[in-house]
Amino acid sequence: MFGLEKKDLNLLIIVALLTMLAPFILNPFPTDSALAQFNAGYPDLMQRFVIYGIFAIGFNILFGLTGYLSFGHAAFLGVGSYSAVWMFKLLSMNVLPALVLSVIIAGAFSWLIGFISLRRTGIYFSILTLAFAQMSFALAYSVLTPITNGETGLQITLDDPRILGMSATADGSIPVTNIFGLEMRAATDLVIGPWSFTFSVGYYLCALVMLVAFYLSIRIFRSPFGMMLRAIKSNQTRMNYTGLNPKPYTLAAFVISGMYAGLAGGLLACMDPLAGAERMQWTASGEVVLMTILGGAGTLIGPVLGAGMIKYFENIFSKINEATLHSWFDVLPDPMENGLVWVLEHFVGAGWHLTLGVIFMLVVTFLPGGLVEGGQRIGRLFNRTKAAKDDESAATKPAE
Amino acid sequence: MGILEVKDVSKRFGGLKALSDVNLSVAQNTCHAIIGPNGAGKSTLLNCLVGKLIPDTGSVMFDGQSVLGRSPHEINQMGISRVFQTPEIFGDLSVFENMMIPLFARRDGAYRMHAYESVASEKELVSRALQMLEDVNMADKRHMHAASMSRGDKRRLEMAMCLIQEPKLLLLDEPTAGMARADTNNTIDLLRQIKDSRDITIAIIEHDMHVVFSLADRITVLAQGTPLVEDVPERIKGHPKVKEAYLGETAHA
Ligand SMILES: Nc1ncnc2c1ncn2[C@@H]1O[C@H](COP(=O)(O)OP(=O)(O)OP(=O)(O)O)[C@@H](O)[C@H]1O
Ligand SMILES: [Mg+2]
Numbered sequence: 001m002f003g004l005e006k007k008d009l010n011l012l013i014i015v016a017l018l019t020m021l022a023p024f025i026l027n028p029f030p031t032d033s034a035l036a037q038f039n040a041g042y043p044d045l046m047q048r049f050v051i052y053g054i055f056a057i058g059f060n061i062l063f064g065l066t067g068y069l070s071f072g073h074a075a076f077l078g079v080g081s082y083s084a085v086w087m088f089k090l091l092s093m094n095v096l097p098a099l100v101l102s103v104i105i106a107g108a109f110s111w112l113i114g115f116i117s118l119r120r121t122g123i124y125f126s127i128l129t130l131a132f133a134q135m136s137f138a139l140a141y142s143v144l145t146p147i148t149n150g151e152t153g154l155q156i157t158l159d160d161p162r163i164l165g166m167s168a169t170a171d172g173s174i175p176v177t178n179i180f181g182l183e184m185r186a187a188t189d190l191v192i193g194p195w196s197f198t199f200s201v202g203y204y205l206c207a208l209v210m211l212v213a214f215y216l217s218i219r220i221f222r223s224p225f226g227m228m229l230r231a232i233k234s235n236q237t238r239m240n241y242t243g244l245n246p247k248p249y250t251l252a253a254f255v256i257s258g259m260y261a262g263l264a265g266g267l268l269a270c271m272d273p274l275a276g277a278e279r280m281q282w283t284a285s286g287e288v289v290l291m292t293i294l295g296g297a298g299t300l301i302g303p304v305l306g307a308g309m310i311k312y313f314e315n316i317f318s319k320i321n322e323a324t325l326h327s328w329f330d331v332l333p334d335p336m337e338n339g340l341v342w343v344l345e346h347f348v349g350a351g352w353h354l355t356l357g358v359i360f361m362l363v364v365t366f367l368p369g370g371l372v373e374g375g376q377r378i379g380r381l382f383n384r385t386k387a388a389k390d391d392e393s394a395a396t397k398p399a400e
Numbered sequence: 401m402g403i404l405e406v407k408d409v410s411k412r413f414g415g416l417k418a419l420s421d422v423n424l425s426v427a428q429n430t431c432h433a434i435i436g437p438n439g440a441g442k443s444t445l446l447n448c449l450v451g452k453l454i455p456d457t458g459s460v461m462f463d464g465q466s467v468l469g470r471s472p473h474e475i476n477q478m479g480i481s482r483v484f485q486t487p488e489i490f491g492d493l494s495v496f497e498n499m500m501i502p503l504f505a506r507r508d509g510a511y512r513m514h515a516y517e518s519v520a521s522e523k524e525l526v527s528r529a530l531q532m533l534e535d536v537n538m539a540d541k542r543h544m545h546a547a548s549m550s551r552g553d554k555r556r557l558e559m560a561m562c563l564i565q566e567p568k569l570l571l572l573d574e575p576t577a578g579m580a581r582a583d584t585n586n587t588i589d590l591l592r593q594i595k596d597s598r599d600i601t602i603a604i605i606e607h608d609m610h611v612v613f614s615l616a617d618r619i620t621v622l623a624q625g626t627p628l629v630e631d632v633p634e635r636i637k638g639h640p641k642v643k644e645a646y647l648g649e650t651a652h653a
Contacts, residue, residue, distance in 0.1 A: 003518065224504050224522070225515035227493070231501050234492040241450060241488065242502045242561065243476035248511035 008218050011300060015214055019207040022046050023197045030194035037324070038316060043187060043200035044271075045315050049308045050203070050210040051267045056291040056303030057210075057217050058260020062253045063289070064298035065226060067233035069126045071285050072113065072133030076106040076258040078140060078280030080265025082147070085154045085275045092165030093156075093175045095184065095205070095270040099263060106262020107255055114254035118247065133285055140277035153276030177270050179205060184271060202271050209267060210304075213260060218300055220256070229253050230298075261288075290356075294363055296370030305371045310356065317352035324348075401464075403428040403601050404449070404569060409458035411444055411625075418444045419455070419625045426569075426618075431595060431602040433616035433633075435609075437645060441625040442605045443485055446571050449603075450482050451475045463568065473510050479568035481561075483575050485605075487554035489561070491547030495538060498546050498557055499529035502565045528564065536560045536590060552579035556587065563594060572604040576611050588614045613637075621645060 002009065018025065027041030040046070055077060063069055080102035087098035117128040140148040148154055158168045162175070169175050177184045179201075187200035220226045231239050232246045239246050269275055278284075287310065295306025322345050329337045347355045367373045402425040411419040418441045426432045434442050447453040449460055451472040460467050467475050476482075481502075490498050503525045508514070520526065533539045536556050541549065546557060559575055576584040588611055594600060595615075606612050612619065613633050620630040623645040629636065636642055 003521075005518070005520070219518070220515050222518040222520070223515045224500070224508075224517075224519050225513045227497055227500065227519055228504070228513075230493060231490050231497075234490040235488060238488040238490055239501075240472040241476055241482055241484075243473050243505040243510060243565070244501070245471075245473045245510040249513065252513055252515075 050206045052307040053304040055264035056307040058257040060303040062257035065229035070129040072129030074284035075133040075136040076261035077265035080106045080262030081269040081275035084266040084269035089160040099266045102262045102266025107259040110258020137280040155274045296372030299372040302372040320348040402426045405461040407459045409455040430617040433612045433619045436622035440622045481567035482571040485573040496542040532564045
């Protein structure tokens with residue numbers, strides 16, 4: 001079905017189920033319990049999970065397959081956001097044209113940057129992309145203020161033309177993003193006993209787009225094009241002497257990943273119609289590298305897992321503060337409590353980067369293949385114990 | 401006129417004259433062996449044919465066209481495939497995928513991209529790849545990581561990758577080095593059979609004289625960057641200059 005092998009189809013179905021049921025899965029703790037702060041099932045965060053998932057899926061097509069490590073992909077994310085907001089300002093608040101423009105502009109922009117950066121390989125390629133992204137950031141931050149509104153960021157206002165929509169709603173407020181009238185922020189709550197689950201239009205739109213993006217990435221991975229990209233990573237010499245020109249392939253991979261980034265940037269703007277230069281900063285470029293490596297570069301599902309993990313930590317760990325920690329360790333004798341809190345407080349709140357750093361270090365050291373490799377090892381462990389049991393029963397059977 | 405015409409090719413590396421005024425003509429549908437002691441410039445000569453090196457002087461014509469100034473993938477698309485002295489294969493890919501890539505390169509050219517239909521859906525190419533793997537006795541290894549194979553297997557794979565492209569000119573740089581005797585004989589049989597069954601010209605560099613005398617129609621002896629003699633195998637065997645070149649080498653070692 002869908003032109004996929006059984007294994008890939010199963011993966012797609014699992015991912016589809018998980019994303020569709022995410023409002024339940026990510027909210028396992030009752031609303032009033034102490035653990036509720038670990039719930040991630042609110043629209044704003046779930047949207048970021050899938051949007052950054054798209055960003056990482058695209059990045060993985062370049063980095064995971066060809067091995068070209070770009071440190072400038074946040075530039076395309078930012079370009080996507082700016083394009084979408086301009087569409088909201090000029091055309092209408094419908095997200096569809098905004099997303100289309102985001103992808104097109106990011107694609108054109110990444111073609112330009114890729115064309116120049118791909119003249120070099122290895123670390124020089126990475127530095128070139130980083131330099132271009134920082135230039136884009138500087139341009140967005142100051143030089144191109146008429147287009148980007150500088151440090152304030154680009155926002156929609158009451159006097160935007162919106163030729164196919166309206167400048168202001170009947171009651172004089174700024175219209176909201178929608179898809180053919182269905183507002184992105186519209187949501188319904190489902191309360192079951194002490195639990196509460198939120199279903200928002202915005203999240204489900206992002207999730208559907210992510211599923212399509214994921215499906216296309218599976219097709220790319222399994223296609224001759226995907227195989228060529230892996231061949232480039234493996235041996236460019238052999239590639240050349242087999243009659244293939246690696247350049248157009250890498251450039252295509254670069255542009256595709258740039259378009260994915262633009263799509264993600266556009267979606268960010270659809271959920272919250274503003275775009276700022278900080279979205280293009282090098283830290284944002286580095287983040288998608290971390291996501292991909294943490295999840296497992298070159299694997300299908302890895303980048304999505306990595307994106308989810310990092311966004312979860314960013315949002316949940318950064319919210320824990322000293323007071324929360326004190327309340328957790330209340331039962332301990334005071335000196336111990338204070339000591340423990342003193343240590344741990346550096347790893348939460350603003351210090352969540354420290355936790356992330358430790359996790360990243362552990363994963364890269366012990367699981368070079370990322371979370372996916374971790375999953376595979378656990379899977380193999382289970383299989384082995386199962387196989388051992390089967391052996392045992394097989395061995396005992398004749399004796400019976 | 402041969403299918404390959406090398407005229408007055410010289411190549412210097414700093415002070416070292418790796419090739420000096422090499423002339424070589426390889427007739428169509430023959431097998432031409434290039435032998436000579438280590439460091440004679442044999443690999444350097446091949447490098448000048450496939451676009452890896454540009455000679456300082458001279459010309460290289462293939463099939464009536466100059467190859468100089470063309471990039472390696474263009475030269476391959478003209479019909480020249482090369483097996484390297486140290487195997488160049490796609491180590492991270494499976495053996496089967498290693499066979500598919502040259503097939504796509506031959507069918508689709510240097511950069512046509514098919515990003516939607518799967519590799520497995522290309523039934524015709526898949527069956528050709530599997531057939532070739534049968535021919536080189538590697539069908540059972542098709543799911544293996546190419547990098548995890550033995551050196552001899554890597555060579556056979558690389559040769560199969562070149563053969564499946566059905567090149568007009570096949571360049572082999574010590575294709576049997578590191579192979580077990582049985583595999584060497586299989587390789588000889590395979591090359592003979594290919595030579596007899598289709599239009600292919602082969603230029604082979606080889607230290608194993610058994611391979612050379614089993615395959616070659618003509619032999620060029622290269623020493624210190626210059627061709628000493630060129631003749632049919634029977635007359636090369638006892639040639640005094642050849643003995644001298646090789647004895648010179650053993651004396652050095
Ligand atoms: N890229 C290079 N830069 C500098 N010197 C080189 C280069 N390639 C080859 N040489 C030198 O040129 C000479 C000829 O080398 P070449 O590899 O052609 O020899 P060969 O006949 O293939 O020997 P072998 O039988 O050992 O493979 C050697 O002295 C070698 O060191
Ligand atoms: Mg050599």
